Amino acid sequence: MVQYARPLARLVGEFEKLPGIGPKSAQRLAFYVLRLSEEEGQALADAIVEVKRRIGYCRVCFNFTDQEVCDICRDTRRDAGLLCVVADPRDLVAMEKTGEFKGLYHVLGGVLAPMEGIGPDQLKIRELLARLRENDMREVVIATNPNVEGDATAMYLATHLKNLGVRVTRIAHGVPVGGDLDYADQATLIQALDGRREM
Amino acid sequence: MVQYARPLARLVGEFEKLPGIGPKSAQRLAFYVLRLSEEEGQALADAIVEVKRRIGYCRVCFNFTDQEVCDICRDTRRDAGLLCVVADPRDLVAMEKTGEFKGLYHVLGGVLAPMEGIGPDQLKIRELLARLRENDMREVVIATNPNVEGDATAMYLATHLKNLGVRVTRIAHGVPVGGDLDYADQATLIQALDGRREM
Numbered sequence: 284m285v286q287y288a289r290p291l292a293r294l295v296g297e298f299e300k301l302p303g304i305g306p307k308s309a310q311r312l313a314f315y316v317l318r319l320s321e322e323e324g325q326a327l328a329d330a331i332v333e334v335k336r337r338i339g340y341c342r343v344c345f346n347f348t349d350q351e352v353c354d355i356c357r358d359t360r361r362d363a364g365l366l367c368v369v370a371d372p373r374d375l376v377a378m379e380k381t382g383e384f385k386g387l388y389h390v391l392g393g394v395l396a397p398m399e400g401i402g403p404d405q406l407k408i409r410e411l412l413a414r415l416r417e418n419d420m421r422e423v424v425i426a427t428n429p430n431v432e433g434d435a436t437a438m439y440l441a442t443h444l445k446n447l448g449v450r451v452t453r454i455a456h457g458v459p460v461g462g463d464l465d466y467a468d469q470a471t472l473i474q475a476l477d478g479r480r481e482m
Numbered sequence: 483m484v485q486y487a488r489p490l491a492r493l494v495g496e497f498e499k500l501p502g503i504g505p506k507s508a509q510r511l512a513f514y515v516l517r518l519s520e521e522e523g524q525a526l527a528d529a530i531v532e533v534k535r536r537i538g539y540c541r542v543c544f545n546f547t548d549q550e551v552c553d554i555c556r557d558t559r560r561d562a563g564l565l566c567v568v569a570d571p572r573d574l575v576a577m578e579k580t581g582e583f584k585g586l587y588h589v590l591g592g593v594l595a596p597m598e599g600i601g602p603d604q605l606k607i608r609e610l611l612a613r614l615r616e617n618d619m620r621e622v623v624i625a626t627n628p629n630v631e632g633d634a635t636a637m638y639l640a641t642h643l644k645n646l647g648v649r650v651t652r653i654a655h656g657v658p659v660g661g662d663l664d665y666a667d668q669a670t671l672i673q674a675l676d677g678r679r680e681m
Contacts, residue, residue, distance in 0.1 A: 287575070288548040290536040294529040300522075302514050303507060314572055315501050316530055317537055317546060323499075324534035328527035330493040331515055335523035337489040338516055347516060349487040373513055376486070 291317070343414070345390040345407045347372050355379075355388060362386045364421035368411065368440060370394045370433065374426060386424070389414065394432040395439055403439065411440075415447050422450040429456040429474070490516070542613070544589040544606045546571050554578075554587060561585045563620035567610065567639060569593045569632065573625060585623070588613065593631040594638055602638065610639075614646050621649040628655040628673070 287295060291313060298309035316324055340346070341353035348354070355361065365386025369375050375388050391406040403409075415423070423444055427433035437453055444451045457475030458467045467475070486494060490512060497508035515523055539545070540552035547553070554560065564585025568574050574587050590605040602608075614622070622643055626632035636652050643650045656674030657666045666674070 288537055288546055288552070290529070290533045290548050291546055294533045297526045297529040300526075301511055303510065308502060310572065310575065311502065312500055313533065314546075316533055319534065321534055324530055327496045327499075328530040330489070330496040331523055331527040331530075334489045334493045334512065334515055335518065335520055338487055347487055347490055347513075349489050353487070373509065376509065 341390075344388045345392060345410070346375055346388060364419065365424070366415075366420050366422070367424045367426050369426050370428065370436070374428075378426060384424075386422075391427075391436070394427055394436040396432050406436075408440070408443070412443060412447065415444065415449055420449050422452060425451065425453045427453075540589075543587045544591060544609070545574055545587060563618065564623070565614075565619050565621070566623045566625050568625050569627065569635070573627075577625060583623075590626075590635070593626055593635040595631050605635075607639070607642070611642065611646065614643065614648055619648050621651060624650065624652045626652075 294313045294316060295306075295309045298304050298312045299306060301309075304312065316327070319327070337349045338347050339349075341348045341351075341356055343352050343356040346353050346355065350357075362385045365384075366389055367375075367378060367384055367386055368389045368391060369378065370391050370393055372390055375390060378384050378388070389407065389411050391408065391411070393401055393406055395401060395403065395406070423440075425437045425440055427436045441451045441453075455478045456471065457478055458464060458471060464472070493512045493515060494505075494508045497503050497511045498505055500508075503511070515526070518526070536548045537546050538548070540547045540550075540555055542551050542555040545552050545554065549556075561584045564583075565588055566574075566577060566583055566585055567588045567590060568577065569590050569592055571589055574589060577583050577587070588606065588610050590607065590610070592600055592605055594600060594602065594605070622639075624636045624639055626635045640650045640652075654677050655670065656677055657663060657670060663671070
């Protein structure tokens with residue numbers, strides 16, 4: 284019923300497809316793009332096309348990269364004996380932002396979800412095992428999310444990795460820093476209690 | 483510190499410039515674009531470039547359009563004696579969504595804001611007055627927002643439009659439908675009382 288001019292309607296439609304962007308936000312973004320200069324609009328469009336053309340997966344860790352092997356895997360200052368396993372490239376970014384982890388990564392590309400047809404063969408688990416056989420690793424830190432699929436994936440990995448004789452750990456779960464006991468759910472509190480440490 | 487591959491960093495940066503998109507949303511959008519097919523990514527990029535190239539202002543009402551005169555202005559089924567004045571094309575869209583307004587529009591392109599250097603000459607007020615002189619209008623409905631600038635703009639317009647002998651009204655302000663008296667602010671309640679009608 285509402286009459287956007289056709290190119291505008293098309294852009295609103297394209298924005299609406301993006302995650303977390305509803306009709307209202309899509310409209311706001313489209314009107315914003317209309318106010319950009321020609322060059323700014325082109326820069327945004329180019330960045331989208333460019334990322335599709337130039338970004339692929341790292342041959343070693345399966346993180347996104349524009350090279351064959353990503354910057355992290357090629358960084359010789361990093362601890363090559365320590366490997367953090369994450370489900371998704373976004374989780375890798377979250378870990379990197381801490382600035383605390385100095386080892387390497389392995390991106391699974393998801394978590395086990397049998398209901399959705401995602402088994403071990405759909406993830407980069409075979410590649411992980413091969414990588415551990417070929418490289419001498421001291422410890423594998425599993426950093427999947429603390430939910431059903433993340434837990435199941437962690438359990439599955441732990442079983443198979445221990446067979447290779449490598450130490451397997453998982454990141455701690457508990458009350459988040461700055462969080463409030465009062466507002467923490469029971470499952471989190473149980474995890475927090477379970478993981479308590481000497482002071 | 484965080485190492486996105488360069489094309490990815492660039493796209494995240496471009497998304498971060500958009501209104502209401504913080505670093506986290508920008509990252510989510512960029513990763514989403516990475517998962518699109520080549521064609522889908524191209525479609526999004528094209529829509530952005532296209533909108534910049536093809537959309538301009540309607541010569542009559544200053545709404546966005548891809549023609550010289552927009553669909554609404556050219557629609558002969560609409561009431562040409564009734565004109566709704568809005569600040570922004572988005573406000574026009576909001577009015578159109580009601581499906582209730584059958585007249586024409588005039589988009590001011592902003593509101594009076596002397597502190598930011600926006601006076602009558604920066605808005606399409608001269609064009610509005612000319613339009614009213616040239617066309618026989620029955621009524622002008624002012625639909626600027628109920629805030630300081632919107633009120634000042636409405637007052638300014640009312641004064642000048644009445645000189646032309648046209649009837650000038652303003653949309654009602656009050657407690658929103660589905661709203662709660664208890665949560666309505668005082669200014670709104672005062673407006674609601676002020677605008678009370680016979681039942």
